[in-house]
Amino acid sequence: MSLGPEASITDETTTPTADAAEERDRGEKAIAGRSLKQIAWRRLKKDKVALAGGIVVIFLIVVAILAPVLTRLWGHPIDEYHVDQIDPTLSTPLGKLGGISRHFLLGVEPTSGRDIFGRILYGAQTSLTVAFLSAFVSTAIGTIFGLAAGFLGGWVDSVISRVMDFLLAFPQLLFAIALVSVLPDTILGLGDRWSRVLVLVGVIGFFGWPYIGRIVRGQTLSLREREFVEASRSLGARSPRILFRELLPNLAAPILVYTTLIIPTNILTEAALSFLGVGIPPPNPSWGGMLSDAVAFYSIDPMYMIIPGGMIFITVLAFNLFGDGLRDALDPKAR
Numbered sequence: 071m072s073l074g075p076e077a078s079i080t081d082e083t084t085t086p087t088a089d090a091a092e093e094r095d096r097g098e099k100a101i102a103g104r105s106l107k108q109i110a111w112r113r114l115k116k117d118k119v120a121l122a123g124g125i126v127v128i129f130l131i132v133v134a135i136l137a138p139v140l141t142r143l144w145g146h147p148i149d150e151y152h153v154d155q156i157d158p159t160l161s162t163p164l165g166k167l168g169g170i171s172r173h174f175l176l177g178v179e180p181t182s183g184r185d186i187f188g189r190i191l192y193g194a195q196t197s198l199t200v201a202f203l204s205a206f207v208s209t210a211i212g213t214i215f216g217l218a219a220g221f222l223g224g225w226v227d228s229v230i231s232r233v234m235d236f237l238l239a240f241p242q243l244l245f246a247i248a249l250v251s252v253l254p255d256t257i258l259g260l261g262d263r264w265s266r267v268l269v270l271v272g273v274i275g276f277f278g279w280p281y282i283g284r285i286v287r288g289q290t291l292s293l294r295e296r297e298f299v300e301a302s303r304s305l306g307a308r309s310p311r312i313l314f315r316e317l318l319p320n321l322a323a324p325i326l327v328y329t330t331l332i333i334p335t336n337i338l339t340e341a342a343l344s345f346l347g348v349g350i351p352p353p354n355p356s357w358g359g360m361l362s363d364a365v366a367f368y369s370i371d372p373m374y375m376i377i378p379g380g381m382i383f384i385t386v387l388a389f390n391l392f393g394d395g396l397r398d399a400l401d402p403k404a405r
Contacts, residue, residue, distance in 0.1 A: 110323075113399040120395020126388035134198045137191035144175060145188035148355055152183035160370065168373030176377055180367045186377060189355035193378065196263070196356050197385070200270050201336040207275025209329050212282030213321070217313050219283070220290025231287070234280035242277040243342065249273060250348040263354040270349065274336050282328050289321055323400040330393035334386040341382055357382050 114120060133140065141147070155169050156162070161181045163169030168177030168186070176186040219230040250269055257265040293299065294317070302312050343349035344358030352359060357378040364375035 110399045114395060117395040117398065120392050120399070123388040123391030123395065126384065127392055130194060130385055130388070131198060133191060134195040137188075137195045140191055141185075141188040145191070146174075146185035148184060148188045148192055149353060150184065152178055152185070155183045156181065162367070162371050168371050168377075170373070177373055179363070180371050180374060186360075186374070189360065190357075190377065190381060192355040193357045193360065194381065194385075196267065196350055196354070197337050197340055197382075200267055200274065200340045201333045203267075203271040204274035204278060204336045205329050205333045207271060208278035208332060209282055209325060210279075211275070212279035213286050213318075213325060215279070216283040216286025217290055217317060217321075220287040221294050221309070221313055221317065227287075230283070234283050237277060237280045240277070242273075243339075245277070246270075246273045246339075246343060247346065247348045250343070255351070262351050266350050266354075270340055270343065274339050278332060278336070281332065282325065285324055285328055286321060289324055290317060293317055293320055327393060327397040327400060330389060330396055334389040334393075337382065337386055337389075 146152070152174075155164055155174065155178045157164055163178045163180060163183070165171060170177040174185055174187065176190060178184060179186060179189075215230050215234075219227040250266070250273070253269055255262045255265060257268055260268065299312060299316055302316050307316075340349055341356070341358030341361070344356040345362045347362065349358055350356035360378040361375060361382075364371075364378070368375045
């Protein structure tokens with residue numbers, strides 16, 4: 071049958087034009103997916119309060135790291151006494167607001183005349199070191215035992231759960247006071263300051279792991295029955311690989327969130343122990359120790375109590391705001 075002169079026999083497949091290629095590229099970009107990290111970062115950027123808390127946290131960390139440099143630039147050595155700044159009759163700082171001036175940015179301590187600015191900086195170094203290291207210890211121990219209890223189950227779960235219940239019911243503060251009081255002043259050749267920091271990290275970290283252990287155990291119980299775990303078992307994966315290659319990455323978000331929320335609790339615990347006289351030994355600077363010393367002078371020199379108390383308040387608030395924002399950003403069910 072003739073097709074006629076107007077029906078040319080050609081290949082129906084045509085090469086796409088440049089406009090079609092550009093349109094296809096735009097379509098691929100439009101439907102490109104985002105990873106969980108990108109989604110969490112987009113959510114976190116929208117939370118201005120959490121970002122403000124994160125900025126304050128970063129600022130405090132930088133200040134703690136650069137405490138020796140900042141003290142040399144704008145302060146005075148923390149063990150240097152300035153009795154010329156003290157009223158010999160009342161033992162209070164000369165001038166207004168606790169002796170705040172161009173030379174003493176946050177004033178001086180009553181009686182001793184030591185620079186509060188430098189002691190606040192070194193106190194931040196001490197508090198953040200204790201808080202971060204004890205949070206790391208708690209997270210590491212709690213994650214290991216929580217994974218083991220939730221994944222293995224049986225008698226392992228029963229034993230670990232009873233140990234966690236015992237530690238949660240144990241009076242942590244009283245035990246810390248008793249333990250710190252009987253330990254030597256120096257450990258491993260460290261000075262009295264860092265030896266006490268090491269003791270506080272061990273005590274706070276040891277008593278803090280059951281909290282995160284219970285969270286990790288509960289999450290592991292819900293994850294171990296998922297399809298990807300069964301698929302790993304069917305492929306011959308052993309328990310350590312399932313624990314650390316399959317379950318642990320899916321637990322990273324709650325572990326990270328709880329770690330950021332436990333840090334301010336550790337700061338308050340260290341400040342409470344120092345306030346009670348069993349934390350960082352004097353004359354080493356500590357926010358809690360400064361509050362304890364300020365009790366005798368709060369009526370005549372309130373700035374000596376307001377400054378370290380305000381630093382504790384700002385630090386704990388910043389960590390809590392950032393932790394809450396991070397939790398909302400990593401929650402897949404959040405809007």
